[in-house]
Amino acid sequence: MANTKRYWSGLDELQETEAFKNIQEQEFPEAKSVDEFLSDERLESTHTGRRDFLKFMGFSLTAATLAACETPVIKSIPYTNKPEDVTPGVANFYASTYYDGHDFVNVLVKTREGRPIFIKSNTKTGVGRINARVNASVMSLYDSSRLQGPQMGGADANWDAIDQLIKTGLQQPGRKVLLTNTILSPSLNRAIDALKESAGVEHVQYDAVDYGAFHAASLADFGVSSFPSYSFDKANAVVSIGADFLGTFGDTIVYNDRWSSNRRPESGKMSRLHMFETTMSLTGSNADYRTMVKPSEQGKIATALLKAITGQGVAANLSEAAAAAVANAAKDLKKAGANGLVLAGSNDINTQRIVNAINVALGSVGTSVIHSDSGLFQGDFKAFKALVKDMNAGEVSTLIVSDCNPAYDAVNAEAFIAGLANVKTSVSTSLVSDETASLCAAMAPNHHWLESWGDLLLDQERIDLVQPTIAPLFNSRATGESILTWAGIPTDWYTYMRQTHAANYESSQMYTNSDWNKAVHNGFIATNRANGEFNAYAGGDLTAAWTELNGRKGGAFELALYQKTTMGAGQHAANPILQETPDPITKVTWDNYVCMSHADVDAMGLNGFIGQEAPASVVKVTVGGSSIELPVFPTPGQTPGTIGIALGYGRGANGENIGKAAFQSAENGSFQMDASGKMTPVGANVFPWAVGGGNHVEYAQYDITVEATGGTYPLACTQIQNTFMGRESIVKETDFTSYFAERDIKKGLASWNKRITLGVHEDVNGDGNIDALDSKPTDAFDLWHEHAVEEVGHRWGMTIDLTTCTGCSGCVTACHIENNVPVVGKDEVRRHRDMHWMRIDRFFASDYSLKKGEEEGTGVISSYRRMEDPALNPQTVHMPMMCQHCNHAPCETVCPVAATTHSNEGLNQMTYNRCIGTRYCANNCPYKVRRFNWFNYPGYKKFANFNPAQDSLMRMVLNPDVTVRSRGVMEKCSMCVQRIQSGKLDAKKDGTPVQDGSIVTACAEACPTNAISFGDLNDKKSGVSAISENNRAYHALEEIGVKPNIFYMTKVRNVEPTQA
């Protein structure tokens, strides 16, 4: 009978345990009786009587009432002299250029009332677009740990004293050295030349991440010392051996632009990317063919490729899978010929020379690989090593350190620090008292790049300009001006810079004020020079090279040091937004960790699942004599037998004041202290584990040991699911051949993007029967009255191309800054309370499927269970996910107070002031994009160290056009409604319809590959409306019929159909 069924409240009840019986008998478990409470002796010693209590209550009530009565008086303070081009409430944009030794890009800086608040790509006059690191770098301007002025011996000083100190130092006997990162500024180079001449100073360039072998190989093979320029737009087949060119390698922003331009299936052709690497990188996750290799094998891949293409060299000793992958890559390269491109990330001259030889053999040198005048990465590690040796020998009397931080990121940092103690006069121009600056005798802080003038010469054809967008916040001085002062030149930096251009690069007519203003407006000056011709290939015998590469042997574990796409080499450690942006592959925030293959994790008995309450196992990694304990993150795609650890963490290990977000915060708003009372940095520094024995630094170790310690450590991971478990209505993908065969088929009919239909109880197909064949597409069903948005007014929509989306997370940071999204810190992220309005879902492919389960006789549930596990070397999909602005939004119908409603422009609106925080909407959202404010992030102490709104200086970065939300309200993507409103107003004012492209959301603006488009779907001429009609377009979770305004484009991989 039906009512014999019993339900248990839990396993305890089923098993009728003793404890359960006890609880069952008491209605209020553990309640204290009144007698018990009153008999408590401690009660006697309290003095608050009933009357006192009532008095307090009465007073509080009256005080609260009175306080509420008074209308607050708000001040309104106009300018005394209003600058002509500033109107309160109207944003100004200034063209500038970002360069920090790692990233180089033309940008537009948005300022409001004179405060820079947003950095976006300069698509009109700039080259390339932007990435997460540059985008978020605006935060560093408002870092309250920046030096307020010059310092000497730990105390505030004035500039005269500093100048006197340096000038005296420069007259000392011994080596006088200016140590900088790669200088691209022609004016700064001119000033440095003057300093060399006047004071006999030597200039040594040092890069945090060394690319010296590229220069050396170019010099050996082509007679020019340059970093090659890779033209991915001209390459039909790309083979990358460990070069993460979409994430962190080389001139990455430009590479993104070029690579994606050749990845548009609509054009009828796509480039193909083969990747050989150790740790899954951003580029690897976007590769068509990815092969796992150990660091010691990377050189062998290069020699095998050389052998396959030219027949030169020796057959490398490779595994069967690797050999097959090399053969496959070589086939594509040969087919592409001059349009092939091989590059390697290894900073090893032998590998680079082999790669040069391959490119020469392909004929791609001069088309897709150019060795000419690029000035990037001139760091000379050999000279740096010599400098450190001399410092330790006491032969260096004066050291000026600018824009580099060797005490943190040099492989020989220990020796550098020891040597620095022997240098009599040392000065740093760092903006903060970082690892190096804090050891120098004096600090002469530079302006932030948003505060200073500058010029940059990447190649000979254009000079990119840096212009100040705000007056200096502190008593800092441009490094250029400091150097001029020390060289005894009385000219100010700005005049000096303009003189440089007039004298060296421009015809005199270009030097008029109006032309100069035009150049500043555009952000660059075209020079009258041309890039130099590169020399013919000198070639030479490479036998020694391939012999060395093939002789490399690895131990039980090998180590690959990589950079995270979000954090780079540690220059942004104090940037809370970047710390909170999940790594595109692992989705871990606020830490570095050991990436290890699932196979090794299982073999070592470590935790294979990391979740909110499932911490990671800690292992002890030993390299040479030193060891570090780090948590292990099981990373799909990590080569078995290897581990990967990210560089750029463990900044401020000695408690240097580099910014509050660089340290681990404690619950009470202070910092977590280690045993010795120092603030605990985020992650651990592994720069010392790079190999710096030769002339160049290599970022791999071939023999290390990894031991389990038995300890655990919580990691904050935003996505714990690895796969989408066969739910193909989330992500649709196909291979290029299948796409090409059906490229002209009507939308909804192609085999790789079939429209989803639902069965109906009516004879749709007219066969006289009502059966399973009768079905209708989902748009035929309306559960509710439809919102009239199609064809009426505007209908804002977005398209996201999964083919070109690389998962770089630039959109995440752009959204974060534009919309004042709170930073919540590691502990809250671990609890899945991250607030990102836009996240990127990363799905790995599983090598299991329902079909396979059926064949093997695995039950359906077990099959699904196995589909949760990613393959050892999986294909990857990155899927940006934000509010889909459904026209049949499930969230809207469940809100009891109508705080989330639909606009007639297709937007799902969120009204914070109505929201009472029931969170029904979040529960009812199929895409899980709604975020709840669990705390008062702008005020609660737990977030004091990293929430920008809690820092009196950093809150300047908040966007005044977006409300800062308070506790207890729901929030989510608004499609940048503030930009829509202002764009519509501009159109109304001009009396024209809204022009396509005049309104762009922050994410679309930031996308380096142009995968995101935004516009009016009702405007039939708009870009988005055309893309949404494309047969690759689909809605995520189409079967639930919520009719989103966001379209995804089927991912097309350029792989052979059998492998799809």
Added chain:
Amino acid sequence: MRKATYMVAYTGIRATRNLLTACLLFSAGIATAGIWEEGDVEAGQALFNANCASCHKVTAEVLAAPGLAGIVDRWGASDEMLVKWIQNPQAAAEEGDGYIKSIVSRYVPTYGWMTAQAGSADDIKNIMAYVQTPPDVAPVTDAGSQCPTVDEMALPAEEGGSGIWFLILLVLFLIIALSAAGVNRSLTNAMNKDAGEDMLPELPYGNRIQNWAWDNRVVVSLIVIFFASYGAVLGYQGLMRIGVVEGYKPNQPIQFIHSVHVCENEVDCKYCHTSAYESKHAGIPSTNVCMNCHKAVKKGRRTGETEIAKIYEAIGFDATTATYVDGDGKSGYALPQDSFDGEPIRWNKVHNLPDHVYFSHQQHVVVGGLQCQNCHGDVETYTVGRVAKVDDINQLVDKYPGLIELSKPTLTMGWCIECHNKAEIDLASSGYYEEIHRRLKDNLRGNEELRKYLEDDKITVKELGGWECAKCHY
């Protein structure tokens, strides 16, 4: 890219043309007639009021610059120089004309350089036509007497006295009633005594009132119900006033009198509150804008020199030499930009909207074409700024035709959306709305919507989404 934010500040009408056309038209104009003839008086008046009236009067009266009466006889240079002088006074002065030199030395030290005007030669011709024969120059009287401020206006007789009378009467009646009750009791007792019946029992007053109330329960309940309802109504009205700021008029650091500027001296609203046309904020004028006039006007009609001296202090202006002072206390600078940039004036904000409200002046003034008075009332009768009362605004309909009458208190959300429900949109007014209209007309679904909108023969702001949350809150 630097966005050109400096729209010409106070071109009320769109008569500005570029210099090139100006020159062309100018040379053509000279060929036929002089600058003093054949101008259009009406167009000239409009131009004059928009561009010149804030400093010049057509009479001999001096405002912030010399009055222009008799200029046609006074002008001692060529017509061409007049145009140049207006378009760019400094450039004109450099040409070395003797008359120009004389007026520079006579006026510039006192009034400063005139701001260059972007008008064409034709515009100037029209202005001169108007200046020579102003059709309706009011007789020079003391304008102040015609521009009273609301604070000076006689208050209407208070009708609020009735409440007090009611209270006095109530107390009187209570006393009479109680006395009557006492007398009644004494009389009853006396009668009972005479009749030999029992005296009334000696009860406390409380009990007696209770007994009385019970005996007269119908009347008492009616009275209680009346007072309870009265209290409820008062309470409700009180609660409804929470957050209503009508009439808010904070004290200001400078006793600025709007009526003197707007009514007596006819300064246009947007001369000072320029950014209402460019930005979401109407903005308080920066101090250098004050100095455009107050460089010459050093003494106020009502407040004397004290209030104007506060402006000088803020911007660093030496009234005796009529020059600006730099950071080292050295005077002699002609431009406010060279001054030391002292403490800015800290005004108290009058119109405060909550932080989550994004209101744009530009949207309402430029696109919607609203008059300032529709929200801010008759500012020309104000002293310092205040939040206008909606009833006062409604009374201005005759004075400012086109004003939308509303009923909810100003600066409340009810007031905003009431207006959004009433205000109509002219679809033909802008290419933007034309496109929206076309989309509605040109397809079936849109047509249905359009019919819905046009049921009452008008399209209101609400119908185009003016009641949707994210139009103002984001």
